[in-house]
Amino acid sequence: MEGAKAETSVIRANRQVFFNLGVFEFLTFLRRGVFYTFMINYLFMLMGTVTSTATLGTFNMIASALGQNLLWGRICDRSKLRTKLIITGETIAASAYVLVFLVHTSFLNNGNSLYAGLTIIFGLSILEFFWSMSDVGWTALLTDITSYTNRGKIIGAMNFIASLGRTAGILFAGFLYNDGEGFRNGTIFYTVTILLLTGAAIMVATSRRVSTSKPEQLPATECKSPNPRTNIRRYASFLASLVIVILGASSNSQIFLLFIALKDGLNASNPQMSLILTAWTVGGMIASLAAGRLADKIGRTKVMLLGLSIAIFTPLLYSIANDITLMAIVYGLNGVSFWTIQTVGLVFAGDLIPKEARGKFLSIYNTVMALSWGPAGILIGGPLADIQVKSQGLTPHAAYTNVFYVSSIIVSIGTALFAIKFTRRKNRSKP
Secondary structure, three states, rough: OOHHHHHHHHHHHHHHHHHHHHHHOOOOOOOHHHOOHHHHHHHHHHHHHHHHHHHHHHHHHHHHHHHHHHHHHHHHHHHHHHHHHHHHHHHHHHHHHHHHHHHHHHHOOOOOHHHHHHHHHHHHHHHHHHHHHHHHHHHHHHOOEEEEEOOOHHHHHHHHHHHHHHHHHHHHHHHOOOHHHHHHHHHHHHHHHHHHHHHHHHHHHHHHHHHHHHHHHHHOOOOOOOOOHHHHHHHHHHHHHHHHHHHHOOOOOOHHHOOOOOOOOOOOOHHHHHHHHHHHHHHHHHHHHHHHHHHHHHOOHHHHHHHHHHHHHHHHHHOOOOOHHHHHHHHHHHHHHHHHHHHHHHHHHHHOHHHHHHHHHHHHHHHHHHHOOOOHHHHHHHHHHHHHOOOOOHHHHHHHHHHHHHHHHHHHHHHHHHHHHOOOOOOOOOO
């Protein structure tokens, strides 16, 4: 009788942990949707070039990579401080957003929009070094509490929740942005600060439940390969192909936002842009649930290849989508591809990474995924677009279309490398 009560208590505790994690994930992506949906447009308004808009994500990515790989991943492995890293990171970020806003506003008041843009770029990049402790803590915690048999389903469910949060954030952003006033008057900055503090409070409650639970109370993670060295080599191959895919797929991310607003193109208004971006997220919502479950049932490799194939195809359609509805459908399919790759990618990583080194290797994985923040734009998309417009005299519409074609070619190369490595062996116990 006592054993049955104890088991019931454990089940309830585990459900509460997953519920809290789901709420935290919703708030995280609600925040990202509110803040970053129109940040590219705002930076372009302040600084005037496509390349400069990509520097935010680029410097953020560099700072995040340094923080996770040099410091936070090691601390995560040695001290097992998953939730505490998340709480600390979210709290630091809440304070930093207010500081960045105040400094940025002082430059605006003095008529220096360039320095106002640089304040956002460098301020948030410095913050990201410390905030990245939250990223590595989150991925390590999520891997800890899932097993090989349910990892796809649970990560897919979390990404579905993330998509819901991002959808709500995008919709709010469409009204809060108001041609830049939402950033200039601080409404967006303070909204994000409140969301960060709320998320930190939720993780405080979660940390108490996780810390009071014995290890066996949560699902155990198992590595399906009997040879850890083989797993590490396969993990390296997986990351190599993923680097190429992410660079290619993300090289047009900032450009797409500018492309759909062009007067000689769709000439989309702010609400229409929100609609298109929401379609991307809705596609991701569907993909997250389906991809996670399919990855558990039919294999990681098959589902990943499906997502990669869609990522190759969709950029080719951007230039021929001549109305808002059609563009929303095409971009929705692109959302399917991204979230399939996002979901199955973390499942892949969780399967292959040894338990005792999750912080270290998940930091590398997070760094690869962070390439989508801006490096692809500043290394490929931004310069390619600016050179065509400023040096070759092409219209922005034609230049941006060419970037979409290049994006598709790069993703094709990464997909070929992935297929060569992971379709050679037929082994159901492996990804």
